[in-house]
Amino acid sequence: KNNKTKYLPSILIVIFIVFISTNLVSKDINEFYDPARDSLSYLSLAESIDQHNKFERLEYLGQGTETIRTPLYPLLLSLFLNNLKTIILIQSLLHVCSSLILLHMVKKITSQFVSVFVFFLFLFNPVLVSISQLLITESFSIFLLSTSTYVLLEKNNKFLFCLICGILPLVRPAFIVVAFGFLIFIKVFNNDLSLKKFIVLSLLLILPSLGWTIRNYLQTDMFIFSSLSSMNLLEETASGI
Secondary structure, eight states: OHHHHTTHHHHHHHHHHHHHHHHHHHSOGGGGSOTTSHHHHHHHHHHHHHHHSOSSOGGGTTTOOOOSSOSHHHHHHHTTTTOTHHHHHHHHHHHHHHHHHHHHHHHTTSOHHHHHHHHHHHHTOHHHHHHHTSSSSHHHHHHHHHHHHHHHHTSOOHHHHHHHHHHGGGTOTTHHHHHHHHHHHHHHHOTTOOHHHHHHHHHHHHHHHHHHHHHHHHHHSSOOSOSSOTHHHHTTOSTTO
16 A cells, blocks of 8 residues: 555645646636635735835825734735736645645654545645635645644754744734744643743744734834734634634
């Protein structure tokens, strides 16, 4: 069975990339916009960054401050405004990377056959494939979560783990809850962790969000990380979560 399944992941990846490439060529960029119109808000911020060097939606430029979205995804979009399909391609490749990380970790605890089967289910999951084909943050979030899990479980690198988890809220605001959850987890379940290391790990988790909170305070006089409620995390309205 191991010999028969050895090359299956590579074959499945080729099939996936051919499918994605065909989809990219055949569709207009407007077809990659999220039906819930989240894509339009990200694009508006990206254009504002590119044209005015401001993190304000173009339609409200000079009238207020953006406190719903966090900066990393619009900043990335601003680099590829002339060819947004590049972002879709990157997201698809990140989905492949997330699938490979899952394959590697599952292989550690089960057979080659089972790990490839799980890899197949993840790679061709209709929800995950569809969100990788939209201008939204889910694919990046899933990749960062997968990578952070890998560096913690496989490399035992708590510092890189916390650094990645600290960045996550700047991609999706709802992850602010997860970041503080990890902080509590590290404190409770690492009895041998020195105070110095705990402080460093805490700073890695908190500083990115704290920096953005300070930015919002300077702009609005309110201590707020994002005016988007974290209920979307609790209610699972975001597929990437």
